[in-house]
Structure formats: structure tokens, C-alpha cells
Amino acid sequence: MLRMRDVPGKLAAIPPTVVDFAIAAAVTWLSLSTAAGSYPPSGSRPFDALAVLLTSAIGVALVVRRVFPLAVMIACAVLVAVFEARGYWLSLNQLALQLAFFTVASRRGRAWTAAAAAVVYPELMYSNVHEWVGSLFNIYLGTAARVVAIGVIGDGARRLTESHALMADYSGQLQRKQRDREQRLVLFERIRIARELHDVTAHHLSVIAVQAGLARFVLETDPKTADQALRTISEVGSEGLAELRRLISLLRPDEDDNGAGADDRPAPGIGQLPVLVERVGLSGTPSRYTIAGRRRPLPAGIELCVYRVVQESLTNSLKHAPGSSVDVRLEYEPEHIRLTVADTGPNGVAAQRTEHPRSAVAQATEHTGSGMGLTGMRERAALYGGEISAGRKPDGGFEVTLILPIDAPEDEASDPRGEQEPALNH
Known part of the structure; x- marks a missing residue:
């Protein structure tokens, strides 16, 4: 009807x-x-x-x-x-x-x-x-009024039509802009997902490759070390799969509304850095992790950014400077958090080859990179208003420095020296 x-x-x-x-x-x-x-x-x-x-x-x-x-x-x-x-x-x-x-x-x-x-x-x-x-004047006036009225109404209709056309054109432009905005958001989301996948897979696969080379190298001469390397491969593989499942669960929220099979574990953060550094140390890369300043809670996004930068930096060290020692330092400043990841470079481990068989294996495990890791780190830092610098050190090696702005705590001014935590060496 x-x-x-x-x-x-x-x-x-x-x-x-x-x-x-x-x-x-x-x-x-x-x-x-x-x-x-x-x-x-x-x-x-x-x-x-x-x-x-x-x-x-x-x-x-x-x-x-x-x-x-x-x-x-x-x-x-x-x-x-x-x-x-x-x-x-x-x-x-x-x-x-x-x-x-x-x-x-x-x-x-x-x-x-x-x-x-x-x-x-x-x-x-x-x-x-x-x-x-009637009088001739009234006839003239009445006829003129009719003609003027028709002209005014017609002109109003014309302007109304033009206004509708302008509104339709404006609406079309808004729709096109909305479609472009949606396409850009989709593209940015794809880039973000690709960056997450790169960080997860590149690091875990690099550690697995190094540990596999180590296990093969010492399988007959040092079974205990080979067993530890295989355990590390198992742990790293499980962790990588868990992170991949977490990313996939974010991409398919509708399928996980009932909670079945969803991975609700939080994204990695600063609390997982010691495990990350320790695992790299087990791969034959001497590592050191220190924290300076007064520790305080940080937003999850900033913690994930710090974690991914450390992860990518350690991955690059495994790829391009296998066996070199790595120093990871996290400093809590009043208004910033500063992260420094530095390695000694391939030339810095020449004297260690005879003392550390793991370094020798790592040195023999060559990898090549696409160069997208640094770009991803810069994009992450810019997302939170931070800055990142990366380059070779004067004395050899490579250093990555990340500075992210954070809110200063109220009690920071009373104790500007903060606190120094002991270093974790592996």
C-alpha cells in the first residue's frame, strides 16, 4: 500500500x-x-x-x-x-x-x-x-502585479533548483571524501597490521634461526646447550604463534564474540623486556638490560612502542651484527622516556669467537633485511609524538635511540634523582 x-x-x-x-x-x-x-x-x-x-x-x-x-x-x-x-x-x-x-x-x-x-x-x-x-490604472497595475509575481516565483524556483544542485554536489563531495577517508583508514590499518606482523615474525624467526644453527653446531659436542637451544626454539615459536593469534583475533572480532578461541592476553610491554633480552642472550649475543629513573605506569600504546623498538633493534643486531654484544637501556626522565639499544657491531666480537661458541654460530648465521624495520620504528615513534634516531657509532656498532613524551608524576619534583635499578646481564 x-x-x-x-x-x-x-x-x-x-x-x-x-x-x-x-x-x-x-x-x-x-x-x-x-x-x-x-x-x-x-x-x-x-x-x-x-x-x-x-x-x-x-x-x-x-x-x-x-x-x-x-x-x-x-x-x-x-x-x-x-x-x-x-x-x-x-x-x-x-x-x-x-x-x-x-x-x-x-x-x-x-x-x-x-x-x-x-x-x-x-x-x-x-x-x-x-x-x-475597472479603471485602466487598476488593469495596468493588476497585470503588472501578475507578471511580477510569476517572475518572482519562477526566479525563486530557479534559485531553489540551483541550491539543490549545489547541495547535491556538496553531498557528493562529502561522500567522495568519506570514501577516500575510509580507504586511507583501511590502508593505514593494513600498514599497521603489516608492521605488527613484521615485528612479530622477523624477531621470532630470527631467534629461531639462530638457535637452530646453535643447536646444530653443538649437537654432538655440547648436548646440554643444544637442548637449551631447542627449548628456546619451542618457547619462541609458541610465543610467536600466540602473538599472531592475538592479531588475527583483532582482525576477526565477529567470529570471537562468544569468546571461543579468542586470545585476550594483553599486548607485550616494558614488563616483557627482560625475557626478550634474555632470549637474545641465549642466542649467542651477549646482552645487558638496565633501567634508570623512577619507574611509573605508562599507557599501553607507549609500552608496546618501546617493546617493538627493542624487538626490532635486537632483530637487526641478530641479522646484521650476529654475535655482537647488545646494551639496552631504559631511562625514565621527568617528561620523557628514553630508550637506547646499542650493539658493538661485527668487529666488536672478533675476540669473543674462541670463548663463546654461540657467538661463532651466530656469526655464521647470515641474514639479509629489507630495511623496512627502521621505517616502522619511526612511524611508531611519530604516532606517539616521539622521535627516533638510528645510526652507526663513532667507535663501531649501531645505536638506536627512542624518545617518547610522557606525563610527569606529581612526586617527581621532590626526588629528581629518581632510582637506578640493577642491570640484567645475559
């Missing part, structure tokens, strides 16, 4: 040509039926075949009034002038002439509307002078 609120939408869906044809047919039928029913004394000639032809021609012209408003206006004015000059019913076709004038006012500018009014006004005046009763 058609509801009243659906009527405007249904009418708007009708093609304009169909509407114009219906209006032209209605105006023509109204004129012909009125002329056939009566004949006023203002007309000196009977309504003959020529009158029917002229009235019908005016109605046919109205069919294309929206497509050719000026041409239809001129055609209607000429036909009405001929109709009146022949002495037919003077006001019979005024409705069609005024409709043509309204179309010009609603589809052309005000200059064309004024020109059309100058044509319509004399023709209407000729008819009204012969048919209206």
Missing part, C-alpha cells in the same frame, strides 16, 4: 518529459473544452478550425518547454498574438503563455526573465483591457 510519505519520492521518480507532456495535454484539453462549452462576448470570431489548430500548437510547444524555454516562450507569444489578432477568445490561451513565461523565469537568469516579461505584459494587457472591469 502506498503511504503518503512515499508520494513525493514516487512523483520525483517520474521522468520530466512525462510530466511536461501531461501538463501540456491538461492545458490544451482545458482550453479546448472551455472553448467548446461557451463563447464569451469578448471574442468577435467563432471558435473555428484555425482556433483549434492554434490552441493545439501552443499545447504541443509546451511539451519541450524545459528543454527549449526561450524558443517555447517565443513560439507561445507569437501564437497567442495571432490568436488574439484573429479575434478569438482573448484570455483562452493566457494560461499557456504564463506557463511558458514561468519556465523562462525558473530556468534562465533574471535578464532573460525581464526580457520575457516585456513580451508577455503587452499581450496580457491587450486581453485584460477588453475583459477586465
Whole structure:
């Protein structure tokens, strides 16, 4: 059943040509039926075949009034002038002439509307002078008021149409911007996920590769060390799979609404750094982890950023400087947190090769990188308003420094020295 609120939408869906044809047919039928029913004394000639032809021609012209408003206006004015000059019913076709004038006012500018009014006004005046009763001044004024009213209404309709067109264009631009914004968000999300996957897989696979090489190297000579390396591979593999499951559960939240199979463990943070550094130490890379300053809770995003930077830096050390010693230092400053990860470089472990078989194995395990790790670290730091620098040290090796802004605690000012925690050596 058609509801009243659906009527405007249904009418708007009708093609304009169909509407114009219906209006032209209605105006023509109204004129012909009125002329056939009566004949006023203002007309000196009977309504003959020529009158029917002229009235019908005016109605046919109205069919294309929206497509050719000026041409239809001129055609209607000429036909009405001929109709009146022949002495037919003077006001019979005024409705069609005024409709043509309204179309010009609603589809052309005000200059064309004024020109059309100058044509319509004399023709209407000729008819009204012969048919209206009253003073000539009132007839002039009433006819002018009618012409002005039609022009004003048509001009208002034109401006309303232009406003609707502007609003539609503006709405289209907003929709395009919204689609572009959504596409950018999707792209950024893909980049973020790719970065997370890179950090997880690159680090864990690098540790697994190094530990596998170590186990193979000492399998016959040092079974205990080989067993420890295999245990480390198992732990690292399980941890990597857990992090991958956590990422996948974030990508598919709808499938995990019932809680089945979802990994709700929190993202890694600063608390997991000792385990991370210790595992790298077991891979044959001497490592040292120290914390300076007064420790305090940090947002989860900042902790994840610190963890990923340490993870990526250690991965790079395993890849590009296998066997070198690594120093990880985390400093809590009043308004910043500073992280430094430095290694001694390949040349810094030459003297250790005979003393540490793990270093020798790590040295023999060569890897190549894509260079995307540093880019990812810089993007992470910029996300939290921080800065990161990475480069070679003057005395050899490579150093990564991360500085992230944090809120200063209220009791920090009373003890600016903070506290120094003991270093963790592996």
C-alpha cells in the first residue's frame, strides 16, 4: 500500500518529459473544452478550425518547454498574438503563455526573465483591457502585479533548483571524501597490521634461526646447550604463534564474540623486556638490560612502542651484527622516556669467537633485511609524538635511540634523582 510519505519520492521518480507532456495535454484539453462549452462576448470570431489548430500548437510547444524555454516562450507569444489578432477568445490561451513565461523565469537568469516579461505584459494587457472591469490604472497595475509575481516565483524556483544542485554536489563531495577517508583508514590499518606482523615474525624467526644453527653446531659436542637451544626454539615459536593469534583475533572480532578461541592476553610491554633480552642472550649475543629513573605506569600504546623498538633493534643486531654484544637501556626522565639499544657491531666480537661458541654460530648465521624495520620504528615513534634516531657509532656498532613524551608524576619534583635499578646481564 502506498503511504503518503512515499508520494513525493514516487512523483520525483517520474521522468520530466512525462510530466511536461501531461501538463501540456491538461492545458490544451482545458482550453479546448472551455472553448467548446461557451463563447464569451469578448471574442468577435467563432471558435473555428484555425482556433483549434492554434490552441493545439501552443499545447504541443509546451511539451519541450524545459528543454527549449526561450524558443517555447517565443513560439507561445507569437501564437497567442495571432490568436488574439484573429479575434478569438482573448484570455483562452493566457494560461499557456504564463506557463511558458514561468519556465523562462525558473530556468534562465533574471535578464532573460525581464526580457520575457516585456513580451508577455503587452499581450496580457491587450486581453485584460477588453475583459477586465475597472479603471485602466487598476488593469495596468493588476497585470503588472501578475507578471511580477510569476517572475518572482519562477526566479525563486530557479534559485531553489540551483541550491539543490549545489547541495547535491556538496553531498557528493562529502561522500567522495568519506570514501577516500575510509580507504586511507583501511590502508593505514593494513600498514599497521603489516608492521605488527613484521615485528612479530622477523624477531621470532630470527631467534629461531639462530638457535637452530646453535643447536646444530653443538649437537654432538655440547648436548646440554643444544637442548637449551631447542627449548628456546619451542618457547619462541609458541610465543610467536600466540602473538599472531592475538592479531588475527583483532582482525576477526565477529567470529570471537562468544569468546571461543579468542586470545585476550594483553599486548607485550616494558614488563616483557627482560625475557626478550634474555632470549637474545641465549642466542649467542651477549646482552645487558638496565633501567634508570623512577619507574611509573605508562599507557599501553607507549609500552608496546618501546617493546617493538627493542624487538626490532635486537632483530637487526641478530641479522646484521650476529654475535655482537647488545646494551639496552631504559631511562625514565621527568617528561620523557628514553630508550637506547646499542650493539658493538661485527668487529666488536672478533675476540669473543674462541670463548663463546654461540657467538661463532651466530656469526655464521647470515641474514639479509629489507630495511623496512627502521621505517616502522619511526612511524611508531611519530604516532606517539616521539622521535627516533638510528645510526652507526663513532667507535663501531649501531645505536638506536627512542624518545617518547610522557606525563610527569606529581612526586617527581621532590626526588629528581629518581632510582637506578640493577642491570640484567645475559
